[in-house]
Amino acid sequence: MSAMEWLDSLSPWPRDGFGLERMNTLLTELGDPQNAYPAIHVVGTNGKSTAAVTIEQLLLSEGLSVGSTISPHVASWSERIRIDGEEADFEAAVALVRLEAERIQATQFEIVTAAALAAFAEAGVDAAVVEAGLGGRLDATNVLRTRVVLLTNVRLEHTDVLGDTVEEIAREKLAVAPWGAVVVLPDDTFEYLVPGREICSGGAREAAEAFVGRPIAANPEVSLPGRLERREGEIRDGAHNPDGVRYLVERLPLGDYTLVVSILADKNADEMLGELRRVGSRLVATRSSSDRSLPADHLAAIARVHFDHVEVVENPSGALARGHELGEPVLVTGSLYVLGDIAQEERRTAWRG
Secondary structure, three states: OOHHHHHHOOOOOOOOOOOOHHHHHHHHHOOOHHHHOOEEEEEOOOOHHHHHHHHHHHHHHOOOOEEEEOOOOOOOHHHHEEEOOEEOOHHHHHHOOHHHHHHHOOOHHHHHHHHHHHHHHHHOOOEEEEEOOOOOOOOOOOOOOEEEEEEOOOOOOOHHHHOOOHHHHHHHHHOOOOOOOEEEEOOOOOHHHOOOOEEEEOOHHHHHHHHHOOOOOOOOOOOEOOEOEEEOOEEEOOOOOHHHHHHHHHHOOOOOOEEEEOOEOOOOHHHHHHHHHHHOOEEEEOOOOOOOEOOHHHHHHHHOOOOOEEEEOOOHHHHHHHHHHHOOOEEEEOOHHHHHHHHHHHHHHHHHO
């Protein structure tokens, strides 16, 4: 069984709750590869992957060798582990940890995180840029030799795990900042949660500059699957909550978009659709392969409050095709799962062709 098939067979959620005991055990058995290099830890609600890869590119421009790990992926697990700006050999990376991971029954995310950290150590990187998965304090990434922490933003999310208020969630995320680390915050709202740390204001650039200790001249353009991903006649973005959609809408090129949308049932679909109405009046409702996805006709019923023209196409690839028929540009959004479904169908079509 390949590494990807093995990971697909595992539950994404820990059966016994979140915690670091299993991750620490796994890394100890691997010789603690996370201690072989200093790290920048990226936490927050939205924009973490783009921030992480931007930091990677800024550090590469300074001549450093850089490992980075982001999540989730859109089309392939291999998107999650990068070395010097390129996807690493994912099968080889997982092979570094598989025996020990199977023995202790590690989770999907623990395995991929450990594989990334082990691959970085093997490659001899100068720095690691690590995106947190869920929260921070109990996240599998909270094992690093952290020099800089970047908080992108904080919104209500995963309240059953992280807390019921923005402050509680911010506290969980910023718990990854050890004494001596520089903490880069988007504003001064949560400075009081990291007393005694050096604080900088800003984003990805400031985090990279704090790491190297000097200004960086480069202005890299970052392109990632499912993050403002531009294709002919369309844009794909995995915005999956109201704040993510607002962030997306504010950055879209001007246009009258046809929306192709799938949203998970535990998200505020009405608020997301209200934001999306700002960029178009036509919507094709679809349903991703996730068992948490809203039925397409249910989504369409909510959308009709906001959009002049709403259609239902159950299959995501079919919905995308119909979106192009209704008028370009097309915006595909609402869930990374729907982007993954479309990408997988495109790969199957290319393989058959």
